[in-house]
Amino acid sequence: MRRSVGTCAVAGVCLAFVITLALAVLDVAETPAQVDLPGLLSESMGKSGVEHPVTAVLLNFRSYDTLLEIGVLVIAGIAGISVSRTTSLEDPELRTTDTLLYALQRWFVPLMLxxxxxxxxxxxxxxxxxxxxxxxxxATGVMMRLGGIPMDFLRPGTLLRLGLALGFAVFLLIALASAIGGGAFLAYPPAVAKQLIVLIETVLTLSIAMVLLALFVSAPVNRAEEPGEGESP
Structure with missing residues (x-):
């Protein structure tokens, strides 16, 4: 009885959400666009701190959206590690003995970095x-991991937590600092906009790489598809 009530409640919430979303979409579709967004972007590029319009939108004019995206990515990484069977993130079954991979590592890893x-x-x-x-x-880390190169920072501990959360934390601190300083949330001062964007992108690069790599090494190994004894992996 309780299960059926709970199911009906969840279905009702989902239905209400779908109806609300549909009404919002219809309202947007019926509202004529009155703002020349490309023109507005061109006029504001001088204040963005960068010269590429996509970077200006993602890291300045619509940086709130990017902040939320990074937050979702960090949560996904933490959730993936939490349900991992390889608690040490050092499952030896992820390694390969392919000599070609070892040879490629010497050339590809420096080039990819x-x-x-x-x-x-x-x-x-x-x-x-x-x-x-x-x-x-x-991808560089995946190649190194498959080649058996030790990656101690992937072990549960301070380095792993710092790598996962660093990008989002720095992004959020800069947003709060801009708001505390009297400006809008995530509104960079034009004089230091480029420096702040470069700082945000640098730490985001490290965090994004850490999240993707951690999800790869924490993915469960399918034992049923492993090669039999005597077969090459």
Whole structure:
């Protein structure tokens, strides 16, 4: 009886949410656009601190959305680690003995690190930024992890917690500092806007890479699909 009541309550909440969302979408669709967003963006680029419009939108004009996205990503990383079967994040079954991979590591790891740094720096005036750089950095970590390179910072402890939360924490502190200083939430002073955006993107790169890499190494290994004895992995 209690289960059926709970199911009906959840269904009612979901139905109310769907109706509210549908009404909001219809209201937006019927409201004519009265703001020239591209023109407004072009006029405000001088105050953004960067030269690329996408970076200006994501890290300045609509930085609140990006802050929430990072928060969701951090929560996903923490949840993935929490349900992991490999509590030490050092499952030896994630490693491979492929000699080709070992040879590629010597060339690819340095190149991918340089590429991640370039994507981070290029985001100010061309396509790139923290998300792209973080993904490349995480892929570098995956290659290193598969090759058996020790990665002590992935063990549960201070370094792992710091890496997961650093980007979101710095982003939020800058937002609060701007509000306490008398400005709007996440409104950077124009004189230091570029420096603050570069700082945010740098720590976000590290946190995004850490979250993606931690999700990879904490993913459960499917024992049923492991190769049999004598077979190559």
């Amino acid at each position: 340089v590429l991640a740094g370039y994507l981070l720096w290029a985001g100010a005036d061309r396509p790139g930024g923290a998300f792209q750089a973080g993904a490349v950095l995480a």
